[in-house]
Amino acid sequence: SEVKKIAVIAGDGIGPEVVAEAEKVLKRTEELFGYKFELEHGLFGGIAIDERGTPLPQDTLEMCRKADAVLLGAVGGPKWDNNSKELRPETGLLGIRKALGLFSNIRPAVVFDCLKDASTLKPEVLEGTDLIVVRELTGGIYFGEKFRRQGAHGEEAVDTCVYNVTEIERIVRQAFEVAQKRSKRLASVDKANVLETSRLWRETVNRIAPEYADVEVEHVLVDNCAMQLLRRPSSFDVIVTENMFGDILSDEAAMLTGSIGMLSSASLGEGSFGLYEPVHGSAPDIAGQGISNPIATILSVALMFRLTFGYEEAAAAIEKAVKNVLDAGHRTGDIAVDKSKAIGTTAMGDLIVAAITR
Ligand code: NAD
Ligand code: IPM
Ligand code: MN
Numbered sequence: 358s359e360v361k362k363i364a365v366i367a368g369d370g371i372g373p374e375v376v377a378e379a380e381k382v383l384k385r386t387e388e389l390f391g392y393k394f395e396l397e398h399g400l401f402g403g404i405a406i407d408e409r410g411t412p413l414p415q416d417t418l419e420m421c422r423k424a425d426a427v428l429l430g431a432v433g434g435p436k437w438d439n440n441s442k443e444l445r446p447e448t449g450l451l452g453i454r455k456a457l458g459l460f461s462n463i464r465p466a467v468v469f470d471c472l473k474d475a476s477t478l479k480p481e482v483l484e485g486t487d488l489i490v491v492r493e494l495t496g497g498i499y500f501g502e503k504f505r506r507q508g509a510h511g512e513e514a515v516d517t518c519v520y521n522v523t524e525i526e527r528i529v530r531q532a533f534e535v536a537q538k539r540s541k542r543l544a545s546v547d548k549a550n551v552l553e554t555s556r557l558w559r560e561t562v563n564r565i566a567p568e569y570a571d572v573e574v575e576h577v578l579v580d581n582c583a584m585q586l587l588r589r590p591s592s593f594d595v596i597v598t599e600n601m602f603g604d605i606l607s608d609e610a611a612m613l614t615g616s617i618g619m620l621s622s623a624s625l626g627e628g629s630f631g632l633y634e635p636v637h638g639s640a641p642d643i644a645g646q647g648i649s650n651p652i653a654t655i656l657s658v659a660l661m662f663r664l665t666f667g668y669e670e671a672a673a674a675i676e677k678a679v680k681n682v683l684d685a686g687h688r689t690g691d692i693a694v695d696k697s698k699a700i701g702t703t704a705m706g707d708l709i710v711a712a713i714t715r
Contacts (some may be wrong), residue, residue, distance in 0.1 A: 360395050374649050375430055389715045457630070478590075487591075490607045494603075544596045616692045
């Protein structure tokens with residue numbers, strides 16, 4: 358069958374550990390389903406700063422541009438935390454999203470029945486939770502002008518939040534389309550009681566909503582949403598929101614599932630090209646110990662299959678393998694109730710690989 362090019366940028370901290378497990382999954386699906394993947398590896402993040410003097414080397418970006426999809430681990434760490442903006446791993450991450458036009462970040466949060474006891478919330482509250490955060494990824498306060506200046510009371514720092522109507526419209530349309538394929542309920546999250554960007558956001562949602570008349574829209578203020586996510590998580594289906602709110606709410610949603618180590622993501626633009634990465638970061642506190650949870654990255658491969666390659670059967674097979682391994686009681690430390698029984702990163706990866714069937 359057709360060869361798919363996948364650019365792999367593992368990054369820092371636990372990035373390389375979890376990506377290695379996802380690569381095993383890619384290899385296994387080649388054997389089982391007859392796919393052909395051509396993997397190319399590139400430097401990205403802190404390691405690229407160390408070796409190349411920039412978090413996003415030009416050749417890494419070119420490699421990603423030539424690929425059909427990108428698999429990304431995570432970037433960042435204390436070593437680079439005091440660097441100037443240009444020499445920060447996170448700047449490379451924002452740069453690659455922007456350069457590749459990936460304005461839409463899809464972050465599913467699904468509660469596995471057998472993991473209800475891994476969450477800090479009560480099991481009956483979590484029952485049936487299966488939501489998607491659609492996060493705007495290339496605008497807002499992350500990308501607005503930033504500067505320091507001398508004010509009347511000393512040094513000032515300024516971050517500007519800008520959204521134009523085109524940016525809002527394209528992400529909101531994507532979210533409506535996602536909602537149409539699910540339970541047809543969309544929560545648009547903003548801070549329209551205070552922020553002008555949020556007022557434009559809400560007006561835009563209301564203006565285009567009639568084009569998706571089968572979808573029921575609810576506007577929720579972000580502070581209230583943060584609260585409702587803990588009070589009634591299962592009542593949410595698709596949540597669409599701006600860049601920073603989506604960043605924060607998706608980490609919150611992660612704890613419904615038991616761990617941020619469970620949350621996958623897809624970053625998309627207008628076409629089928631996509632960048633796939635776990636929602637979590639480089640986890641410097643556990644990096645190098647072989648105890649990180651690879652499931653978020655493995656589930657990101659399933660999203661790559663479904664959303665970029667159209668390999669639905671294999672996507673479902675990966676998700677089923679994860680479910681079966683969890684149902685059998687295997688846990689990494691972050692989702693283990695009895696931490697003494699926790700298994701490591703490679704053991705979890707191997708179990709999932711072995712559980713994939715056609
Ligand atoms: P983090 O997500 O790296 O870690 C938060 C907590 O969750 C830590 O206790 C960590 O051990 C745990 N955790 C995260 N992923 C895990 C996994 N797969 N298995 C088990 N436990 C896991 O967030 P942080 O500590 O705030 O950030 C650390 C660094 O990562 C920072 O430099 C930050 O900028 C960067 N970061 C990068 C990305 C990315 O590359 N997409 C995302 C978030 C944070
Ligand atoms: C994420 C991360 C990034 C973000 C950081 C590391 C720039 O937290 O992917 O969620 O805020 O987008
Ligand atoms: Mn984040």
